[in-house]
Amino acid sequence: MKSKILAALSAFSLTAALALSSCGSSGSSSATDTASSAAASSAAESSAAASSAAESTADASTAEESKAADASTADSTAEPAADDSWDKVLANGKLILGLDATFKPMGYTDENDQIVGFDIDCAKEVCTRLGIELEPYGVNWETKEIDLDAGTIDCIWNGLSVSDERKKVMLMSDPYMSNQMVFVVNSDSTINSLADLDGKTVAVQNGSTAQEILAASDVGKTVTATELATNVEALNQLELNLCDAVFLDSVVAEYEITTSGKAFRVLEEGLEPEEYAIGFRLGDQSLCDKVYGTLKEMKADGKLGEISTKWFGKDITTVQ
DSSP states (O other): OHHHHHHHHHHHHHHHHHHHHHSSSSTOOHHHHHHHHHHHHHHHHHHHHHHHHHHHHHHHHHHHHHHHHHHHHHHHHHHHOOOHHHHHHHHHTTEEEEOOOTTTHHHHHHHEEEEESHHHHHHHHHHHHTTOEEEEEEOOGHHHHHHHHHOOOOOOEEEOOOOOHHHHHSEEEOOEEEEEEEEEETTTSSOOOGGGGTTTEEETTTTHHHHHHHHHSTTTGSSSEEEOOOOOHHHHHHTTTTSSEEEEHHHHHHHHHHHOOOOOESOOOOOOOOEEEEOOOOOOOHHHHHHHHHHHHHHTTTTHHHHHHHHHHSSSSSOO
């Protein structure tokens, strides 16, 4: 476009010069005519030079745009970074497992100050088979994703419920166990149904899917939710009558009622089923495949069922 405009201006200048020359008096000398012709010729040459320069500039601009487009195409088709997540864990010689160390019976600190539990036993067996050590690492459940993203831990393996929101911030394995979200009340409570919870205070663990589910439910709109750091704290408050009910995982509720001897009971009505999975950093597919693949081997040879029976009296795992 620039070259066309310059060419038009140059042509106009040439025409004007010729017109002025022809308008001179008839008595002008041939020298004057010669000068006019020379001026016109010079103007034409200047026009051609300007046009050529403009075309060169346009060509250079087009070339740069073409290079930029090629670079953009190259970036969009570049191979993604190699996934070396399993290689890093293998080189480190250990799997650092993040957990809420109060989450009975999945992973918790016992009376000997040792971290034990169903998930811990499973993880130890996986690590043994993979030739590495297991290092449990206690985290704040509300900020567990920060530890995962920062590389402080390699995975979150502690009754981690699958949810769409969690899938946005971490890579989740296939499920290994089913779970139900339930309400626990004191044995002598007058609460016997979800309708009876209207106007009551319900304790729930902060940062848990139980908190999300309760808030999104119809029941959640009729109760006062009290967010606490752990399920243990919530159940302690229930025992002291500081709340009317606790909303939590059935796996935890049943284990607490069976082993603690406390006078709790579970309402027959719950809200919705859940599934437990192992959480890894987004992109750590090779590590996820290695760990879950080993769980599948354990399911096939009976070891996973043996561990489940130790903690729950039967094999309740869902690994295929």
